[in-house]
Amino acid sequence: xxxxxxxxxxxxxxxxxxxxxxxxxxxxxxxxxxxxxxxxxxxxxxxxxxxx
Amino acid sequence: xxxxxxxxxxxxxxxxxxxxxxxxxxxxxxxxxxxxxxxxxxxxxxxxxxxxxxxxxxxxxxxxxxxxxxxxxxxxxxxxxxxxxxxxxxxxxxxxxxxxxxxxxxxxxxxxxxxxxxxxxxxxxxxxxxxxx
Numbered sequence: 001x002x003x004x005x006x007x008x009x010x011x012x013x014x015x016x017x018x019x020x021x022x023x024x025x026x027x028x029x030x031x032x033x034x035x036x037x038x039x040x041x042x043x044x045x046x047x048x049x050x051x052x
Numbered sequence: 053x054x055x056x057x058x059x060x061x062x063x064x065x066x067x068x069x070x071x072x073x074x075x076x077x078x079x080x081x082x083x084x085x086x087x088x089x090x091x092x093x094x095x096x097x098x099x100x101x102x103x104x105x106x107x108x109x110x111x112x113x114x115x116x117x118x119x120x121x122x123x124x125x126x127x128x129x130x131x132x133x134x135x136x137x138x139x140x141x142x143x144x145x146x147x148x149x150x151x152x153x154x155x156x157x158x159x160x161x162x163x164x165x166x167x168x169x170x171x172x173x174x175x176x177x178x179x180x181x182x183x184x185x
Binding site: 011012013015016019023024025027028031 | 054117120121122123181183184185
């Protein structure tokens with residue numbers, strides 16, 4: 001799936017998807033759930049947090 | 053580069069050029085501010101509308117798409133950061149006026165604060181769009 005297609009599926013721009021992939025932007029909870037739902041996986045399968 | 057970033061670059065360049073041209077007219081050539089300010093403001097408004105139309109015609113789909121959550125956050129953060137400039141300039145101008153009774157200086161300090169504040173806001177938007185928000 002392309003970045004543009006994923007962006008369109010979850011309601012953000014391709015550049016926002018790029019920023020998420022490059023860890024330059026943390027998406028909202030709603031967008032995070034939408035991304036996980038697109039790939040039919042759980043939230044923690046898509047996003048991780050290493051802590052401070 | 054996104055449509056919004058292109059639009060912001062156009063606006064920041066326009067403000068710097070028009071602001072610089074105004075300073076050249078008023079300080080360099082001695083044109084009365086009342087003769088220079090209104091035409092330049094009108095010119096800036098017309099030029100910025102025309103530039104936005106051209107940019108929108110180049111990317112009609114992107115132009116008609118509303119700002120997404122990241123872009124809204126960038127816009128809000130940039131506006132917050134630049135929001136200190138205009139009040140600071142106006143207060144400084146008011147203080148200068150009380151000390152000097154120079155109304156034109158108050159006008160120019162307020163106008164400069166407005167333009168510099170907008171330039172800073174656009175600059176912050178560009179910086180935040182390219183870095184971590």
